[in-house]
Every structure is written in structure tokens, then in C-alpha cells.
Amino acid sequence: MLAETICSAVSAAGLGIAAVTAYRRRFLTATRIVAYALVPLGLVLTGAVEWIASTAFSPAAWVGVGVLGLAWVLFMTTRAVERRSLGRAAKGGARQGAIAPSASAPAPGSTRAVGRASRPAAPPKGKPRTAGQDDDFSDIEAILKKHGI
Template sequence: MLTAAVAFALTAAGLAVAGLRAHRRRFRSATRWFAVALLPAGLYLTGLFPLARTIAHALGDWAAGVVLDPRVWTGIVLLAVSAGLLLTTRWVGRRSVSESESRPAAAGPAPARPAVPGTPARPPAGAGATGAPDAAGPGRPAKGGKRDDGLGGDFADIEEILRRRGI
């Protein structure tokens, strides 16, 4: 019975604070207070207070056992070693991936993949077939004529205007 009185008293106090907040036109804060105020009554009516008491008692017994029982300390050490091994393997895996990306591949550059599935692959802008930048520089056609940028010449006039303006 005392639990019910405390739960409903907390709910009433929270509702009073929510009402004051709403009176001051702080509606977001009032809504938060209202939501928190409903928790004690909801926990009591669903019967979760006795469950919380049981969980707290079990955790207290476990904590007392941790201090005195060497078997529990062995379990804690095993959990720490397991977590350390998992974190270390993850760190080494990420490190090896980053090192392999920074080193050039022995077999040559990877083939260019299309940005959208179903479109033909093309080399990056400003790169020739070998992956090296063109002699004329990026955005300029190679000495042999027009470059194949995959646009089919649709934007040739726009490219010319931008080139004249230095963009």
C-alpha cells in the first residue's frame, strides 16, 4: 500500500510541474514532464515495482559475491580477455585493410567500375587508359583529338563555354 501512495504522489507532483510549465508556455518541457510523471503510476499498475525490487536484490547478492568469490573474479578476467581479443582482431583487421589500400597493387590498377549498374565503365576524368593524367591536364582533350568522356558530345558546347571562362 505504501508503494501505491508513493507512486501516485510522484505522479501528482510530476503533473503539477507539467502544469506549471504549460502555464509558462513551455509546451515541449511540459510534455516531457507529463511523460515522466506518468511513469511511477504506470510501473505500479503493471506490477513492475516488485519485479524491480527482485532485480535489485539479485544484483546486490551478485555484487556481494563478486567481492568474496574467486570464481567470479576468474569469470570477469575471462570476459575481459575475450573483449580484448575481439577488439584487437577488429583493430588489426581495419589496419590491414587500410594498409592494403595505401599500397599500389602489384597486378596493376583495378578496372574502373561503373557508378550506376548497367552503364559502361569509364576511366576517371583526366585519366587516360593507363590511369595516368593526360598530358594536356584534366578537363582538356588529349593531343590526339577529342577525349571520350562517355557523354557522346552532348555537352561539347557547354564545355567550350566553361573552358573560355576558365572554369
């Protein structure tokens, strides 16, 4: 009886707050507050409050809650282990089927490969580079040469 009274009072207070919020023209927030305020009232009307009160003081009910908690922990543990093993399998498969570095080059006999092969290399323009500059850009030059640029 006390639980029903408390739930009804909480619902009434929530509806009052929603009315004030709606008065301030914040209708979306007011609707959310009404939804939350109706939950305790719905629990009272369905009899769930009585059932919860009788369950809260029952030792057998708490043992049941513990068993359900253990089952949930076991489910989550197996799920985590399964995801971990699938992740490792996917990484291992990616290593075996990795693309070779030469795979980015065009296929032999394609028009782009023929066009590059028939084109003579352009002589370097401007003044010759010093040894310090050559070290800085050697990686970039290798990449550009690989792609025929």
C-alpha cells in the same frame, strides 16, 4: 507498499510541474515532463516495482546481474578488437591499391594531352627572377607544369 506510494507521489509531482510549465506556454517541455512523470506510475501498475524490490534484496539476482555484466563486457571487447582488425586491414588494402602519382595525368592519346603536347611553351614574361625567388616558387611551378598550366 511503500515503493508504490513513492512512485505515485513522484508521478503526481511531475504532473503538477508539467501543468505549471504548460501554463507558461512551453508545451513541448510540458509534454516531455508528462512523459517522464508517467513512467513511475506505469511501473507501479505493471507490477515492476514489486519485482524490482524482490530482486534488489536477492543475492542470486545480483550474481545474475554480474554474469550479464561480464557477458556485456566480453561482447564489447570482441567488437572493439574486430573493428580494430578491420581498420588495419582497410589501411593495408589502401596502401597496396594506392593510386600512382602519374595517374592524375590525362591518358595518352586524349585530346587534352595532344593539345598540350602541340602547344609551345610560353617564354617567361617580365624581368628575370633572382635565386631567392626561384626557390620559393619552384614547387608551385613544378605542379603547374605537370598539369600543363
